[in-house]
Structures are given as C-alpha cells and as structure tokens.
Amino acid sequence: xxxxxxxxxxxxxxxxxxxxxxxxxxxxxxxxxxxxxxxxxxxxxxxxxxxxxxxxxxxxxxxxxxxxxxxxxxxxxxxxxxxxxxxxxxxxxxxxxxxxxxxxxxxxxxxxxxxxxxxxxxxxxxxxxxxxxxxxxxxxxxxxxxxxxxxxxxxxxxxxxxxxxxxxxxxxxxxxxxxxxxxxxxxxxxxxxxxxxxxxxxxxxxxxxxxxxxxxxxxxxxxxxxxxxxxxxxxxxxxxxxxxxxxxxxxxxxxxxxxxxxxxxxxxxxxxxxxxxxxxxxxxxxxxxxxxxxxxxxxxxxxxxxxxxxxxxxxxxxxxxxxxxxxxxxxxxxxxxxxxxxxxxxxxx
Numbered sequence: 001x002x003x004x005x006x007x008x009x010x011x012x013x014x015x016x017x018x019x020x021x022x023x024x025x026x027x028x029x030x031x032x033x034x035x036x037x038x039x040x041x042x043x044x045x046x047x048x049x050x051x052x053x054x055x056x057x058x059x060x061x062x063x064x065x066x067x068x069x070x071x072x073x074x075x076x077x078x079x080x081x082x083x084x085x086x087x088x089x090x091x092x093x094x095x096x097x098x099x100x101x102x103x104x105x106x107x108x109x110x111x112x113x114x115x116x117x118x119x120x121x122x123x124x125x126x127x128x129x130x131x132x133x134x135x136x137x138x139x140x141x142x143x144x145x146x147x148x149x150x151x152x153x154x155x156x157x158x159x160x161x162x163x164x165x166x167x168x169x170x171x172x173x174x175x176x177x178x179x180x181x182x183x184x185x186x187x188x189x190x191x192x193x194x195x196x197x198x199x200x201x202x203x204x205x206x207x208x209x210x211x212x213x214x215x216x217x218x219x220x221x222x223x224x225x226x227x228x229x230x231x232x233x234x235x236x237x238x239x240x241x242x243x244x245x246x247x248x249x250x251x252x253x254x255x256x257x258x259x260x261x262x263x264x265x266x267x268x269x270x271x272x273x274x275x276x277x278x279x280x281x282x283x284x285x286x287x288x289x290x291x292x293x294x295x296x297x298x299x300x301x302x303x304x305x306x307x308x309x310x311x312x313x314x315x316x317x318x319x320x321x322x323x324x325x326x327x328x329x330x331x332x333x334x335x336x337x338x339x340x341x342x343x344x345x346x347x348x349x
Contacts, residue, residue, distance in 0.1 A: 106186060107158055107204065112147040121149065131155045134210050154247065157208035163199040167327065174208030177243045178327035181205055183250045192279065195327060206247065226264050234266040234347040235313060237297060238320055238331050251341035252296075253348075255320075256330035263303075263318040263331055265311045266295045266348075274307050281332065282324020285317050298332035299323050 110121065118141045122129040133141065135158035136149050143149070150158050157174055167189070171178040181187055182195060187203050190196040197203070226239040240257030244250060269289035276283040281298035285305060288294050297303075301321025305311055320331050335344045 106153055107202070108151045108153075110149045110151050112143050112145050112149065114145045116143065116145070117141070118143060121151075125151050127152065128155045130209075131157070134208075152204055154204075154206055156204060156206040157210065159203045159205050159208070161197045161199055161201045161203060165197060165199075167195045167197065167203075170203065170205065174205045174210065176205060176208050177254075177256070179254055179256075179330060180207060180244050182325060182327050183244060183254075185249050192325070226261065234295070234335070234344075235264065236348055237266045237295075237333055238263050240320075240331075243330060246343045246345060251343060252332050252334045253344045254330050254332055256328065257320060258329055260301065260320045260329055262316045263297050263300055263320055265313055265315050265317050266333075266335075267293070268313045269295075269311060271305045271307055271309045271311060271317075274303055274305055274309075277324055280324050282326060283318070283321065284324075284332075287311060287317075292337050294336045296332075296334040296336065298334075299326040299330060 110125075112121075118129050118132055118138075121143075122132055125132075129141070131152055131154075132138075132149060135152050135156075152158050159170055159174070161170070167178045167181050171181055178195070181203060182189075184204050184206055188201065190198055226236050236255075238255055238257065239261050240255045242253060243256045244254040246252060265287055267287070267289045269287040271285060272288045272294070273284070273286040281296070283300045283303055284296060284298035285300070285303050286294055286296045297318060299321055300318040301323060303318035305317050311317060320329055322329050326332075333344055335342045335347055
C-alpha cells in the first residue's frame, strides 16, 4: 500500500511538471508572436482585413440557407409571398378544406403586329372579339401594328372607375350583378365592407356587355327549384335564379332570390363546419357526405345545425342571406372532393 501511495504521488508530480513545462513553452511562443506583430504592425493589416472579409462572406453563403430555413420570421414572410402568388388561398379550417387556385387571372398587354386582327387576337387568347373591343374602347374592328391592347383574362370588360361610380352602378352599366365583380379575385376595394372604389382604378367586369349586344345574359338566366334531384344524387339546395355560373376563379354556383328562401342540405351527411365570418363566406355550413364529397353553403343570414350534427338530404340548414363578401341576397354553393372544388353543375343537372 505504501508503494502505491508513493507511485500516485510520483505521477502527480510528473504530470504537474509536464504541464508547467508546456505552459512555459506556450508563453514563450506567444511572446515571440506578439513581439513580431508589434514590430511589423500595419504591415499585415490589409491582408488580415481581406482575409476576415472573405471568411465572413463564406460563412454567410454556407450558413445563410440554414438560418433562413430555421427562422420563423423569414418563414412567415415566405408564406405571405406564396399566398400572393397563388392569388386565392382561403383556408379558415385547416386540413384539406383549403381552396387554392393555381391559375393567375390577370390583365395583360399585347402589342399588335402586322397581320393581326381583332378576331385572330381573340382566338389566340380564347376570348370573344367584343371582350377585347369593349375593354379597349374601340369604336370599330380596325387596329394597326404597334397598337397596345389590354387583354382581359376572361370574357368581360376592363373598366376604369370614374368619380362617383360604385360597384353597383358599374354592374348595372354592364348588365351583370355586383357579386360578379366582387367574385373576381384581383378586383380591389377601398373598403371591403362597402366595396367602395377609388377614382381611376381598374376593375374587371366578368361577362359584362355594352348596350344591347346579342349575348347571353347571366342574371337570372336559369330558375331552379329546391329539392330537385341532380344526376349525382345531390339536390338543388335552394330556389331562385343562377346569377353566376362556375368559372375557373369562382368554381361555385351563385343562386339569388330576394325572398330569402330556406337553404337545404344537398345530400345527407355530417356537419364539419358551422359558423360566421365577417369576410369571405360569411355565415356558412360545410357538410361531409361520407363518400369523398363535401358541400358548402355560404353567405346565409342564419344557420341551424352545429358541428357534428347529422343532417338528412332536403332538411333545412339555414336561410339565404348576404353575409361576408356579398353584395346582395344569394347562396354561394360549392361541391368539393379531397379539398378540390368541382363544378356543381356536374352534380345538379
């Protein structure tokens, strides 16, 4: 035991002496380097600064993507940019109920080239000739090379708002409903509650017409009766007239009736959403039919079922109204499958 104790003391003294020796060597080297830098001060400052700058740039290049990927603030900014790029991304429920349109309907400029005509340009953009003619205030079909035309995204009219005009007066002028104008996703308003406009701003009026041109009218073009069964076992959810048919940016039916009739469940199912918003769909109900389909009923003045309630086909779930993003009494009706909006007319013929 005595020998073990002496051995431990020996190891302790040995390592201590080695550490002291290494420290003395390190201090000596450090003193030499410091002295050298003092003597040569300024000589290597430029090289030192350049090297430091290059190291910072390299660190930013390597570490920047990692920081951006893991910074919540930057992620929120990216999410906002993605939202704007998609034009419409409305999902107050989460999950698969989001409505995302991959197209971006916009007004584009086209410069006329030799050989162009209004008809050939209209055919190129899949539009009616009058839509281009009216949108550019052309008095005739005559166009010339170099002329720049505003091309609407769909059939309708590009309108520049004048002082005193409202969405209602513009709708009346072009023989559509105000809701048609409000439904177009790129139309902006000063106040989303009153749909007020700025003088000089541009509006697109979908399906708008000028004067008495021989075109199909969209307002109350078809009258339907609630409860009539469609080709895919859905029934018409209310009575009234169709004021807007499904289009790519509004894949739904707008059914209007000033008498505010009841709204019926288009098919049996379970209520998965029932509530009111001050914007968008307003007071609305979503029913899951248990077969891959869901139906949505929006802008109602009131609704009766609660989330989780079972409803039978034809039972009343609410009353037609004008809540949310609405300009008048109507029902906005959608049919969805897997979060994708389908054409309701395919189920209600």
